[in-house]
Amino acid sequence: MVKQCAIIFGCLCAGEFLAFIAGLPIPGSIIGMLLLTGLLQTKVVKVEDINGVCRFLVSNMAFFFVPPGVALMLYFDVIAKEWLPITVATVVSTALVLIVTGAVHQVYHKKFNRRSHR
Amino acid sequence: MDFFESDIFLIAATFLIYWGARRLQALTGWTLLNPVLVTIIVIIGALKISGLTYETYSESGRLIEFWLKPAIVALGLPLYLQLREIRRQFVPIFLSQIAGCVVGIVSVVLIAQFLGASRDVVVSLVPKSVTTPIAIEVSRQIGGIPSLTAAIVVCVGLLGSIFGFKVLTIGHIGSQIARSISMGTAAHVIGTTRATELGDRAAAYATLGLIINGVLTAILADPLLRLMGI
Numbered sequence: 001m002v003k004q005c006a007i008i009f010g011c012l013c014a015g016e017f018l019a020f021i022a023g024l025p026i027p028g029s030i031i032g033m034l035l036l037t038g039l040l041q042t043k044v045v046k047v048e049d050i051n052g053v054c055r056f057l058v059s060n061m062a063f064f065f066v067p068p069g070v071a072l073m074l075y076f077d078v079i080a081k082e083w084l085p086i087t088v089a090t091v092v093s094t095a096l097v098l099i100v101t102g103a104v105h106q107v108y109h110k111k112f113n114r115r116s117h118r
Numbered sequence: 119m120d121f122f123e124s125d126i127f128l129i130a131a132t133f134l135i136y137w138g139a140r141r142l143q144a145l146t147g148w149t150l151l152n153p154v155l156v157t158i159i160v161i162i163g164a165l166k167i168s169g170l171t172y173e174t175y176s177e178s179g180r181l182i183e184f185w186l187k188p189a190i191v192a193l194g195l196p197l198y199l200q201l202r203e204i205r206r207q208f209v210p211i212f213l214s215q216i217a218g219c220v221v222g223i224v225s226v227v228l229i230a231q232f233l234g235a236s237r238d239v240v241v242s243l244v245p246k247s248v249t250t251p252i253a254i255e256v257s258r259q260i261g262g263i264p265s266l267t268a269a270i271v272v273c274v275g276l277l278g279s280i281f282g283f284k285v286l287t288i289g290h291i292g293s294q295i296a297r298s299i300s301m302g303t304a305a306h307v308i309g310t311t312r313a314t315e316l317g318d319r320a321a322a323y324a325t326l327g328l329i330i331n332g333v334l335t336a337i338l339a340d341p342l343l344r345l346m347g348i
Contacts, residue, residue: 012191027255029190030336036194041201050195057185057192062154062307063136064186065250067179069158069272071265073165074172078239078266085233086270089243093226094274094304095285097247101218101327102291102300108210109293 004053007045011036123170128178135160149280152308155272186251193249197329200322204330211299211326218303218327219334222247223342240348242266245335246274249306252332256339271306278305279312295323302327 015032018024024031039045072079079086121127139156165175204211223244230240242262245253250271257267282305286297294316301309302324313324 008188008191011194012187015191026336027190027252027259029187029255030252030333032187032191033194033197034333036191037198037201040194040198047195047198050192054192054195057189058196061186061189061249061251064182064189065254065268065272066132066136066154066157066161067176067183068186068250068254068265068268069154070161070165070175070179071172072158072269073162075263075266078236078263082235082239085230085235086239086243088233089226089230089235090246090270090274091277092229093222093243094247094277096225097218097222097304098278098282098285098300099289099291100221101214101303102286102289102293102296104217105210105214105299106291106293106296108213109207109295112210 001053004050007039007050008036008053008057011039122168123174125178125181128175129181131164132157132161132179132182149312150276152272152276155276158269158272186254190251190255193329193332196325200326200329203322204326211330214296214299215303215327215330215334218247218300219331219338220342222304222331223335223339224346227343227346227348237348238263239266241343243270244339244343246270247304247306248332248335249328252336253306256336260339260343272308275305275308278309282309282312294320298323299327302329303331306332 011032012029013032014035015030016028018031019026019028036045036050040047136153136157139151139153139160142156143151143153161175164170165172226243226246227240230243235243238261241260242257242264244260244262245256245267248256248271250268253267253271254264257264278301282301283297286300291297291300298313298316298320301313304327305312306328310321310324310328314321
């Protein structure tokens with residue numbers, strides 16, 4: 001448990017540090033995530049070394065964003081004023097992401113499969 | 119009154135409400151009763167009624183929010199477990215992710231701007247499709263309102279979960295792999311949860327969409343906004 005937390009927080013800390021010294025526009029936690037993947041890939045860290053805590057964090061991720069969500073109460077006036085652009089942009093853009101992502105994958109995959117069946 | 123402002127009480131209350139909200143969803147099976155959304159609404163209602171300020175709650179809430187960052191790092195494990203799958207389909211997966219990411223950011227900015235949204239709101243909408251821990255970080259970085267982003271992310275997840283597969287059918291996306299990836303890309307954890315109902319393979323691909331679009335959005339949000347002159 002302590003070892004698992006040490007590895008995860010170690011990656012997070014290294015990620016934050018790299019983001020800080022390199023001045024990267026990427027959150028340190030994302031760099032930390034990629035570091036952890038790298039450590040697993042190079043077998044420096046084994047899956048068993050972090051499995052328990054990782055599973056716990058990933059499966060309860062939703063809970064951790066209750067407090068930032070509550071801050072919504074500070075922006076009721078913004079939402080009341082701009083509900084139309086917020087709603088339309090969100091709904092239309094989400095539908096576009098779904099269709100474009102799926103279409104690109106599907107079209108490429110079909111081409112690729114046809115080629116491999118020849 | 120001091121007791122009701124203590125960390126212990128507010129955190130215990132948050133856990134209890136969330137637990138209750140999860141039970142409620144399990145009992146009704148109704149997707150709209152997303153536990154996070156219900157918990158947020160109940161807490162906001164309770165704060166308004168009791169007259170406690172947001173600041174009081176957020177001082178305690180920070181102790182919960184803190185775990186977002188280690189949770190993002192923990193996503194490195196599922197990413198590693200999917201690496202072989204990613205390699206086998208590297209090109210189609212990456213092309214679809216980049217297309218989805220760019221279309222999502224550009225379309226939401228253009229539509230919101232066209233309809234007259236303020237800069238703060240436009241920027242807050244940019245990371246709407248990615249999982250909340252990442253979206254909050256991205257929003258903070260590009261000058262949005264992180265909590266507004268968080269709320270919108272939950273709404274997008276619910277939208278995707280409820281209407282996602284219908285939209286994909288209308289768009290003639292028939293391949294199950296493509297449909298699953300799209301759900302993860304567009305509707306993060308909540309969309310992935312919906313795809314999980316179709317089996318392990320669907321779950322794996324949705325997770326890929328969730329993770330890769332999260333990383334791509336974190337990398338591309340800032341340069342894309344600069345390109346668009348925002």
